[in-house]
Amino acid sequence: DSGVTQTPKHLITATGQRVTLRCSPRSGDLSVYWYQQSLDQGLQFLIQYYNGEERAKGNILERFSAQQFPDLHSELNLSSLELGDSALYFCASSPTGLADVFNEQFFGPGTRLTVL
Amino acid sequence: AQTVTQSQPEMSVQEAETVTLSCTYDTSESDYYLFWYKQPPSRQMILVIRQEAYKQQNATENRFSVNFQKAAKSFSLKISDSQLGDAAMYFCAYRSADNFNKFYFGSGTKLNVKP
Numbered sequence: 179d180s181g182v183t184q185t186p187k188h189l190i191t192a193t194g195q196r197v198t199l200r201c202s203p204r205s206g207d208l209s210v211y212w213y214q215q216s217l218d219q220g221l222q223f224l225i226q227y228y229n230g231e232e233r234a235k236g237n238i239l240e241r242f243s244a245q246q247f248p249d250l251h252s253e254l255n256l257s258s259l260e261l262g263d264s265a266l267y268f269c270a271s272s273p274t275g276l277a278d279v280f281n282e283q284f285f286g287p288g289t290r291l292t293v294l
Numbered sequence: 295a296q297t298v299t300q301s302q303p304e305m306s307v308q309e310a311e312t313v314t315l316s317c318t319y320d321t322s323e324s325d326y327y328l329f330w331y332k333q334p335p336s337r338q339m340i341l342v343i344r345q346e347a348y349k350q351q352n353a354t355e356n357r358f359s360v361n362f363q364k365a366a367k368s369f370s371l372k373i374s375d376s377q378l379g380d381a382a383m384y385f386c387a388y389r390s391a392d393n394f395n396k397f398y399f400g401s402g403t404k405l406n407v408k409p
Contacts, residue, residue: 180338211397220385220401234396266337282329283397285339 181205182286184269190292196257199289203250203271209233210252211283212244213268221268227252256291264293296321298388300400307376308408314361315371315403317386325391328362328369333383333402342384345369347391373405381407 181204191197203210212224223236227246238244241259246252256263267290270283297320307313319328330342345353345362352360357377361370373380386400 213399221399223397223399226396236396268339270339282341282344283339284341285331288337 180284180286182269182271182284184267184286184289186289187287188290188292190294191259192294193259193261195259195293196255197259197291199254199256199267199269199291201252201254201269201271201286203252203269204284207271207273207284208250209272210246210250211270211272212238212252212254213270214265215268215288216262216265224254259293261293264291266290296323296326296388296390296398298386298398298400300384300386300403302403303401304404304406306406306408307373307380309376309378311376312372312374313376313405315373315384315386315405317369317371317400319367319369319386319388319398321367321388321390323390323392327389327391328360329387329389330358330360330369330371331385331387331399332380333385334379334381339385343371376407378407378409381405 183202185200208229211226213221224238225244226234230246244254266288268288269286272283299318326347328345332340332342343355343358357374359372383402385402388398
């Protein structure tokens with residue numbers, strides 16, 4: 179158990195809908211990362227937050243948005259869903275967003291999103 | 295942008311044998327960190343081993359070791375005495391040492407372990 183929690187574990191919805199994925203980082207971790215993993219694919223970095231502020235952006239669609247709240251949990255909002263958005267969405271946390279330490283990422287179990 | 299390449303989509307190894315998974319990366323940075331993550335069928339991402347680019351000594355964690363060749367931008371993972379539980383997807387990852395801390399992952403190598 180990495181200490182990172184994600185809810186829900188599974189989500190099934192229809193095209194055009196909007197969903198919210200939730201992530202609680204490890205206690206004390208300030209950085210949260212979101213990744214998308216499509217079937218048999220690698221991890222695509224979406225976005226990173228550090229202590230409530232957006233730190234880095236990857237290949238995140240405009241239909242997707244995220245935020246990190248004062249208690250450090252994060253939410254990823256996916257709207258106008260398309261079939262191609264079906265994937266496993268991982269959240270990861272690391273102690274800091276700073277460059278001077280290893281900052282390995284601790285991954286949550288993922289949320290499996292199925293868009294029908 | 296940095297890229298991470300894993301040229302072996304799938305590999306197989308006999309139980310108790312040794313296997314090496316390849317990873318190359320492209321970067322203009324001199325300082326960075328490299329990681330190998332394991333993703334078993336449960337889909338959980340598990341850190342296997344990590345390496346700081348400024349350290350010449352190759353990292354080792356029990357049966358797992360790396361061959362880090364900075365000039366060649368190569369970071370291969372060697373698994374000794376392979377076990378059935380090693381069967382998984384293995385991802386190589388690069389993290390920039392700048393303040394943006396972005397991680398870049400390779401496409402993964404699926405490792406099969408034959409009994």
